[in-house]
Every structure is written in structure tokens, then in C-alpha cells.
Amino acid sequence: MERYGTCLLAFILLFAVVPRPSASAPAAEHTLGAGSSLSVEDRARPFLTSPDGTFSCGFQDSGENAFSFSVWYTAAAEKTAVWTANPGAPVNGRGSRISFRRDGGLALDDANGTTVWESKTSGGGGALTISLLDTGNLVILDPSSSTGGGRVVWQSFDWPTDTLLPSQPLTKHMKLVAGYFSLYYDNDNVLRLLYDGPEISSIYWPNPGKNPFDNGRTTYNSSRIGVLDANGAFLSSDNLGVNASDLGPGVKRRLTIEQDGNVRIYSLSASTGGWAVTWAALAQPCSVHGLCGPNAICEYQPSLRCSCAPGYEMVDPRDWRKGCRPMFSVTNCSLQQASPEQQPRYKFVKMAHTDFYGYDLWFYQSVTFAYCKKICSEMCLCIGFSYKLQGQGVCYPKSVLFNGFTSSAFPGNIYIKVPIDFNASAPPVSARSTTGIACEPTVPVIVQESGTFGRSGNGTEWPYLFAFAGVLGLLDLIFIATGCWFLSNKQSIPSSLEAGYRMVTGQFRRFTYRELKDATGNFKEEIGRGGSGVVYRGVLDGGKVVAVKKLTNVAGGDEEFWAEMTVIGRINHINLVRIWGFCSQGKHKLLVYEYVENESLDRHLFDMDRTALPWRERYRIALGTARGLAYLHHECLEWVIHCDVKPENILLTREFDAKIADFGLAKLSKRDGAGDSFQLSHMRGTTGYMAPEWARNVPVDAKVDVYSYGIVLLEIVIGSRISDQTTAGGERLEMSQIAQALRQVVDTGDVVPLVDGRLQGQLNPRQALEMVRISLSCMQERSNDRPTMDDIAKVLTACDDEDEHPAYRS
Ligand SMILES: *[C@@H]1O[C@H](CO)[C@@H](O)[C@H](O)[C@H]1NC(C)=O
Ligand SMILES: *[C@@H]1O[C@H](CO)[C@@H](O)[C@H](O)[C@H]1NC(C)=O
Ligand SMILES: *[C@@H]1O[C@H](CO)[C@@H](O)[C@H](O)[C@H]1NC(C)=O
Ligand SMILES: *[C@@H]1O[C@H](CO)[C@@H](O)[C@H](O)[C@H]1NC(C)=O
Ligand SMILES: *[C@@H]1O[C@H](CO)[C@@H](O)[C@H](O)[C@H]1NC(C)=O
Ligand SMILES: *[C@@H]1O[C@H](CO)[C@@H](O)[C@H](O)[C@H]1NC(C)=O
Ligand SMILES: *[C@@H]1O[C@H](CO)[C@@H](O)[C@H](O)[C@H]1NC(C)=O
Numbered sequence: 001m002e003r004y005g006t007c008l009l010a011f012i013l014l015f016a017v018v019p020r021p022s023a024s025a026p027a028a029e030h031t032l033g034a035g036s037s038l039s040v041e042d043r044a045r046p047f048l049t050s051p052d053g054t055f056s057c058g059f060q061d062s063g064e065n066a067f068s069f070s071v072w073y074t075a076a077a078e079k080t081a082v083w084t085a086n087p088g089a090p091v092n093g094r095g096s097r098i099s100f101r102r103d104g105g106l107a108l109d110d111a112n113g114t115t116v117w118e119s120k121t122s123g124g125g126g127a128l129t130i131s132l133l134d135t136g137n138l139v140i141l142d143p144s145s146s147t148g149g150g151r152v153v154w155q156s157f158d159w160p161t162d163t164l165l166p167s168q169p170l171t172k173h174m175k176l177v178a179g180y181f182s183l184y185y186d187n188d189n190v191l192r193l194l195y196d197g198p199e200i201s202s203i204y205w206p207n208p209g210k211n212p213f214d215n216g217r218t219t220y221n222s223s224r225i226g227v228l229d230a231n232g233a234f235l236s237s238d239n240l241g242v243n244a245s246d247l248g249p250g251v252k253r254r255l256t257i258e259q260d261g262n263v264r265i266y267s268l269s270a271s272t273g274g275w276a277v278t279w280a281a282l283a284q285p286c287s288v289h290g291l292c293g294p295n296a297i298c299e300y301q302p303s304l305r306c307s308c309a310p311g312y313e314m315v316d317p318r319d320w321r322k323g324c325r326p327m328f329s330v331t332n333c334s335l336q337q338a339s340p341e342q343q344p345r346y347k348f349v350k351m352a353h354t355d356f357y358g359y360d361l362w363f364y365q366s367v368t369f370a371y372c373k374k375i376c377s378e379m380c381l382c383i384g385f386s387y388k389l390q391g392q393g394v395c396y397p398k399s400v401l402f403n404g405f406t407s408s409a410f411p412g413n414i415y416i417k418v419p420i421d422f423n424a425s426a427p428p429v430s431a432r433s434t435t436g437i438a439c440e441p442t443v444p445v446i447v448q449e450s451g452t453f454g455r456s457g458n459g460t461e462w463p464y465l466f467a468f469a470g471v472l473g474l475l476d477l478i479f480i481a482t483g484c485w486f487l488s489n490k491q492s493i494p495s496s497l498e499a500g501y502r503m504v505t506g507q508f509r510r511f512t513y514r515e516l517k518d519a520t521g522n523f524k525e526e527i528g529r530g531g532s533g534v535v536y537r538g539v540l541d542g543g544k545v546v547a548v549k550k551l552t553n554v555a556g557g558d559e560e561f562w563a564e565m566t567v568i569g570r571i572n573h574i575n576l577v578r579i580w581g582f583c584s585q586g587k588h589k590l591l592v593y594e595y596v597e598n599e600s601l602d603r604h605l606f607d608m609d610r611t612a613l614p615w616r617e618r619y620r621i622a623l624g625t626a627r628g629l630a631y632l633h634h635e636c637l638e639w640v641i642h643c644d645v646k647p648e649n650i651l652l653t654r655e656f657d658a659k660i661a662d663f664g665l666a667k668l669s670k671r672d673g674a675g676d677s678f679q680l681s682h683m684r685g686t687t688g689y690m691a692p693e694w695a696r697n698v699p700v701d702a703k704v705d706v707y708s709y710g711i712v713l714l715e716i717v718i719g720s721r722i723s724d725q726t727t728a729g730g731e732r733l734e735m736s737q738i739a740q741a742l743r744q745v746v747d748t749g750d751v752v753p754l755v756d757g758r759l760q761g762q763l764n765p766r767q768a769l770e771m772v773r774i775s776l777s778c779m780q781e782r783s784n785d786r787p788t789m790d791d792i793a794k795v796l797t798a799c800d801d802e803d804e805h806p807a808y809r810s
Pocket of ligand 4: 332333
């Protein structure tokens with residue numbers, strides 16, 4: 001059962017630090033002897049903490065009444081697990097227990113007595129001890145061993161789950177795993193990312209189209225070891241060397257493989273306890289294999305979309321990973337050989353700039369298109385071919401269509417084989433992603449002007465909130481509430497969604513209507529109102545203050561709502577309002593949000609009675625908003641378009657960090673045919689944040705958010721509504737006139753007169769000019785001309801040099 005070899009002994013000894021005896025603080029144990037245990041009911045208390053307090057281990061919420069035994073960074077707000085004893089096999093919230101047994105084995109027992117996981121250690125004459133080290137390594141030691149300080153009998157560092165901690169080696173015997181994806185050393189000594197799905201497996205990193213040396217790796221060093229060091233540099237024996245963007249000591253980091261197949265280094269913000277991505281293995285999500293499933297094509301422009309190949313339809317409308325199946329009957333090639341004259345006749349449907357990775361039946365060079373087509377028609381196994389002209393024609397007949405992608409950079413086309421009588425003029429099925437939440441041009445999401453979530457119609461002040469305080473209280477609440485709820489309401493969960501829902505991590509959970517009614521005092525205190533519903537202040541049993549939104553006009557049935565919730569619940573970024581849970585009971589559909597204390601941006605920008613928002617805060621809000629949107633568009637597991645970016649939806653924390661509210665709701669809104677055109681023209685005339693393409697009834701993409709962001713950015717600079725700008729004669733300015741004026745500012749560089757006069761020149765002109773420049777590019781009429789949120793966040797980050805402004809030097 002020993003998974004690590006002797007070569008690892010060096011490391012074992014390295015980490016076999018003797019735990020310092022705990023001087024004071026009897027509550028936090030660093031070392032326990034045999035016979036110690038912790039029941040899941042006592043999970044508010046950690047099982048162990050490391051001597052310097054950096055790490056804790058204990059029970060952690062991993063879904064509905066589901067718990068895991070994990071190690072986490074104590075300072076991380078979300079308690080993100082860096083190691084888990086029982087990944088994918090959670091234990092019950094009542095009656096489960098972690099025990100360091102008398103025989104020296106660590107074991108996790110479920111409520112019904114099943115041992116879900118155990119360390120399989122014993123010996124040491126009952127004198128074994130268990131400690132959590134300052135590295136985050138959970139170790140079982142034999143102190144009686146003659147080796148100074150004791151011998152490591154077992155350590156969590158040898159059994160990583162999806163995360164590697166600084167100083168923890170990734171060796172040839174280990175793998176980081178998330179779903180179908182894994183990071184591991186291949187037989188040729190190269191560190192790779194592998195998609196290992198139910199039907200097919202393939203390597204997608206480093207670039208499988210190149211040999212290891214062209215990818216900057218080597219196959220010669222067989223030590224197969226990679227370590228993330230204390231400075232944030234990951235060095236691997238295959239020559240891979242990468243640096244976290246915040247390279248340097250003193251930062252808490254982790255390297256994690258995630259459910260979207262990417263590997264990222266995260267750094268912990270000491271002030272907020274949030275995680276920021278400081279390195280990612282893949283810049284383009286479509287280069288991960290398996291995201292769209294077989295016979296489907298991944299497109300990233302500007303957010304990720306899956307679509308079926310022509311003639312194919314989605315297997316499961318809720319899950320792109322299952323891919324697409326043919327809508328025509330497929331010839332059984334082993335039967336077909338017997339009667340070749342009965343072979344059905346085919347035609348080919350072209351998809352430009354598209355290819356599928358690998359699975360080529362053969363490879364023909366210097367052939368004409370007609371020849372390539374003939375080969376595929378005659379070859380039973382061929383279901384399509386790729387043809388590209390690069391000086392000479394290259395032909396790849398395909399037996400399997402997997403990991404398809406469309407990119408304007410790809411010089412060839414794919415031709416899909418369909419029966420001759422198949423109606424290929426039918427529109428391609430499922431052309432838009434249902435993985436992400438895409439905007440529908442006709443969805444009336446932005447209807448009300450009277451304010452939205454975060455803004456009160458009557459000027460009620462948002463009271464204080466400590467976003468992460470009360471988590472422990474909430475955990476207790478989850479236990480009490482969901483323990484009962486789970487038994488009595490289980491049958492009301494659509495069974496097809498239950499599995500997905502249970503996977504949702506963190507504190508995301510389902511609430512009962514009764515609970516939320518009590519929490520809000522029968523929906524007494526309204527704190528906001530908008531297109532998608534009314535928001536109330538609420539206090540959960542644990543004392544945690546929340547914002548409860550009652551949704552109106554929810555489209556679709558329960559299944560659809562649950563599906564959306566599993567998507568929204570997984571979205572988690574420091575610049576996005578955290579969603580804690582939801583309620584779906586009959587007609588009652590509610591969402592429970594983190595309560596953000598310092599009102600929405602519009603109050604601070606446009607309320608002339610207030611002291612002006614200082615420049616530094618303005619810039620930070622602009623940057624935070626850009627990062628939040630970039631996360632929605634490019635980073636998170638499900639790609640989301642906000643569709644309603646405006647100052648009312650940008651909430652501010654005490655430190656004036658921006659948190660975007662109201663994302664992910666576009667698809668839940670009801671579409672009612674008759675009202676659409678009216679509402680569209682209505683919206684266009686009044687909101688002032690909508691991209692021109694909304695009015696054109698064409699499919700919209702993430703660039704609508706970029707447009708709206710550009711307007712908000714300009715409002716941050718000038719301190720008033722763009723839609724309120726008038727000429728000297730009092731006439732409203734057209735957007736074209738505003739763009740004209742901005743162009744002039746950008747050309748002359750004379751930005752100061754444009755900036756909010758209330759700042760009295762206390763600003764950083766370089767940043768202001770950059771903001772105007774970005775804003776102008778976001779307002780472009782053609783969505784393709786606008787930058788992506790990623791581009792914007794990068795430019796703003798590069799310009800984020802607070803020291804430069806003398807007014808803020810202290
Ligand atoms: C205990 O529960 C687990 C998970 O629910 C189940 O797999 C196992 O079979 C149960 N064992 C017994 C003895 O009931
Ligand atoms: C192989 O990699 C290890 C770890 O990165 C390194 O210490 C060692 O020097 C390398 N060996 C050779 C021959 O390059
Ligand atoms: C990482 O940082 C080190 C030290 O600054 C530098 O020598 C190295 O080239 C960097 N590596 C990469 C891949 O940028
Ligand atoms: C094709 O025919 C062979 C021989 O009859 C049979 O064994 C096989 O299962 C068939 N395959 C499919 C996909 O129907
Ligand atoms: C093919 O599909 C198009 C578009 O859906 C439809 O208008 C046409 O009638 C269809 N033709 C046949 C022969 O089914
Ligand atoms: C806002 O004020 C109006 C008029 O004073 C009142 O009718 C309404 O109930 C108030 N709404 C809230 C949420 O307090
Ligand atoms: C909210 O912002 C104002 C400035 O407009 C500031 O004075 C106040 O302290 C902030 N409130 C909180 C709760 O931080």
C-alpha cells in the first residue's frame with residue numbers, strides 16, 4: 001500500500017519537523033495522541049491547527065448535509081480545502097466522526113458506521129501522535145523512533161487531492177485530480193494535463209501538437225518532481241519554470257487543478273481572505289479537452305460557447321460535457337463491409353476555421369480537396385475530414401470528432417459527413433452555450449429605472465455587515481436546518497439535479513421559505529428593488545446579516561431554476577457579491593446574498609450632498625469592477641454575461657472594494673412576447689448603459705458588458721451620469737458627440753478639465769487618461785472593436801501605481 005518510493009525519504013525527513021509544544025492557547029491543539037476524536041457536530045472547532053496558526057484541519061461543508069475532513073488556510077475566508085481525506089465521498093452532518101484511534105490509525109467514520117477513509121497506520125506501541133505542521137502537512141509520527149524528533153509514519157503531503165502547497169513535492173507517484181482532469185508526470189518524464197473522460201482520454205497541456213522540447217520541456221530528467229517554492233515559483237524537473245505574478249516571499253499560495261481543467265496558482269489576500277489567480281496553465285479555455293464533449297465545437301469569442309457539429313444534437317441539454325449525438329442513423333462499419341453496394345450516399349457540411357484534435361484515420365499530403373472528399377466518402381469509418389491549404393493541400397480523415405474548436409487563426413476547415421437526404425439547411429442545433437448564462441437579446445432584464453439591488457428607493461441606509469463573520473454560526477444553522485430539511489424535502493429535488501447540487505461546494509445551500517420569512521421579519525425591511533425582484537435585509541439564526549432577493553417573473557420550471565442555481569452558486573470572486581444560497585418552493589423563488597455594507601456606486605458618485613469619492617477609491621472601484629467582469633467572462637467555470645452593468649449594480653465594501661451584484665440572472669427572466677419591442681425601446685431611451693446591438697435583435701455576447709463598463713468607467717471619471725450630459729444650450733448630448741469629445745481629450749492628453757470638479761485636481765492624470773482611453777474603446781459601435789474585460793483589467797492593473805499621486809503620499 002506504500003505509494004511513494006524510497007526517493008521520497010529525503011522529503012519525508014525534510015518535513016518531519018518536530019512540532020513545538022503549545023505554550024499557551026489550550027483551545028487550539030497542534031498535536032494529539034491516540035484516542036482523540038472530533039464529531040461532525042463539533043465542527044465549529046478545528047481538529048488541529050498548525051503551531052503558527054497558518055493551517056487548520058477539521059470538518060468542512062461540502063454540499064447539502066455533506067461534510068469532508070480537510071486541511072485549509074486558517075485565514076482564507078472560504079476555507080478552501082488544500083487537502084481532503086474523502087474527496088467525492090462526503091459524510092453525513094450528524095453522527096460522523098474523525099478519530100485518531102488507539103492503534104494509531106486516523107479514520108473518518110460515517111453516521112452509519114462505515115469507515116469512509118483511513119490512514120491505515122498503526123504501531124509505535126500506541127504512542128503515535130498526529131500533528132498539523134506549519135507547511136499544511138498533516139503527519140502521523142512515531143516519537144519512539146530513534147530518529148531525532150520521530151519518524152513520519154504517514155503524511156497528507158503524500159496523498160494530494162487537487163492542490164499542491166508550497167514546499168509540497170509533486171512526484172511520479174502522485175496526481176492532482178479534479179473531475180475528469182488530472183495533472184501528473186507522464187512516462188516520458190513530462191508534467192502534463194490529461195482529460196480522462198468516460199469515452200475518450202487525451203492530453204491537452206503542454207501543447208499536444210508539439211514535441212516536449214518545442215514546448216520548452218525535456219524528457220531526459222527522470223526525477224519527475226515539481227515544487228512550488230515559498231516565493232511562488234513552480235519548478236519542475238522537466239524544465240518547466242513558472243512564476244506567480246506576485247513573485248516574492250510572505251504570500252500564502254496554492255497550486256490547484258480545477259473543475260474546468262485548468263491549473264492555477266492562487267495567492268491569498270491578507271486583508272480580505274480572498275484568493276486571486278496569479279498564474280494559470282492555459283490562457284484559452286477551449287484548449288482544455290472535454291469541455292464540450294464529443295461531436296461538439298468549442299468557441300471562445302469572447303466568452304466560451306459549445307455547439308454541436310451540423311447534423312448532431314445535444315445528448316443532455318444541461319451538460320455539454322456529454323456532447324452531441326448524430327440525428328441520423330450511423331452505419332455499422334463491421335456489417336457494412338459485407339454489402340458495399342448498399343453503402344449510403346453522403347454529402348459534407350463545411351465549418352470554416354474549425355478543426356477537431358487528433359483521431360485521424362490517416363494523413364495525406366499534397367492532395368486536392370476533391371481527392372480528400374472522395375477518401376472520406378469511401379471510408380466507412382470516416383465521419384468527417386479536415387482539409388487545409390498550406391502551400392499544398394493536407395487532408396485528415398477523422399474517425400472521431402472530439403475536442404473541436406473554432407478559431408480564426410486556424411487556416412483550414414472541417415467537413416462533416418451527413419447522409420445525402422439529410423436536411424443540412426436546417427440551422428445548427430444548440431448554437432449557443434447552455435453551459436454559461438448567455439444573454440438573450442429579447443429578455444427584458446433591464447427594465448426598471450427606479451434602482452436595483454443595493455439601492456433603496458426611499459434612501460434607507462445599508463447597515464454594516466461583516467461579510468465573513470458569522471460563518472461558524474451559519475454552519476450550525478446549516479446543520480440544524482438542513483438536517484431536517486434534507487429528510488423531509490428530499491423528494492422535491494429533481495433527481496437529475498441532485499447529484500450536481502450536492503457537488504456545490506462552500507456555504508452555498510438551499511433555504512426553506514419559512515427560514516427566509518423569519519430571517520427577514522416577514523419581508524419587512526426593503527433595501528433595494530430592480531428588474532428581477534425586491535431585496536430585503538435579513539438576519540439568519542447565526543446572526544449573519546444577508547440580503548434576500550425575492551425574484552419576480554421567473555421563467556421555466558423547478559429543474560431549470562435548480563440548474564441555474566448550481567451555476568450561480570459556484571461563482572466566487574472577491575469582486576462579485578457572494579451568493580450564499582436560494583429557496584425554491586412552489587412559486588417562491590428567492591436568492592440569499594452576502595450583505596455589502598457601503599451602498600452602491602451611484603450613491604457615492606452622483607449624490608451631490610456627499611463628499612466626493614477620492615480618486616484612489618475611484619480607481620480601485622474601476623479596477624475591481626473590471627476584474628469581477630473579467631472573471632465572469634473568462635475565468636469562472638461557467639461563462640456568464642452580466643447583461644446589466646451599471647453603478648446601481650456595483651456595491652461597495654467598507655474599504656471601497658467593488659462587488660458586482662445581480663449577475664447570472666438573465667436566463668431566469670421570463671420572456672413575454674408582446675412586451676419585448678416596447679421594453680427594448682423603453683430601455684434604450686432611458687438606461688444609457690446598453691450597447692447598441694441590444695436594439696438590433698441580434699445575439700449579444702460578453703461585449704455588451706464591455707460597452708456598459710465603458711459608460712460606468714467614464715462616469716467614475718466625470719462624477720455624473722453620461723445620460724445627463726447636456727450642451728451649453730441644455731440639449732442632451734448624443735453618444736457620438738460624447739465620443740467625439742473623448743477622442744479630443746485622448747488626442748490632446750488634457751484630461752483634467754473632464755474629471756469630476758469636486759476632486760479639485762486631486763487625481764492621477766495618467767490613470768484618468770487611461771480610463772478615458774479605455775472608455776472610448778469600449779463605446780465602439782461594433783462589438784468586435786471593443787476590448788475584452790481581460791484586456792481592460794490588464795491595462796488598469798499595469799496603471800495601478802498608487803504611490804505616483806503626490807496627494808496621497810503620507
Ligand atoms: C453507509 O452509508 C454509505 C453512504 O451513504 C453507504 O455507501 C454504505 O453502504 C452505508 N453502510 C452501511 C453499513 O449501511
Ligand atoms: C533533474 O531535476 C532535478 C529537480 O528539478 C534537479 O535537481 C536535477 O539537477 C536535474 N538533473 C539533471 C541531470 O538535470
Ligand atoms: C521567474 O523569476 C525568476 C527570478 O526573478 C527569473 O529568473 C525567471 O526567469 C522567472 N521565470 C519565468 C518563467 O518568468
Ligand atoms: C455492428 O455489428 C457487429 C456485428 O454484427 C456487432 O457485433 C456490433 O455490436 C455492431 N455495432 C454497433 C455499434 O451496432
Ligand atoms: C429543410 O430545412 C429548412 C429550414 O429549417 C426548411 O425550410 C425546409 O423546408 C427543409 N427541407 C426539407 C426537405 O425538409
Ligand atoms: C417608500 O416611501 C413611500 C412613500 O413615502 C412609501 O409608500 C413606500 O412604502 C416606501 N417604501 C419603502 C420600501 O419603505
Ligand atoms: C461609506 O462611505 C462613506 C463615504 O461616503 C464613509 O464615510 C463611511 O464611513 C462608509 N461607511 C462604512 C460603513 O464604511
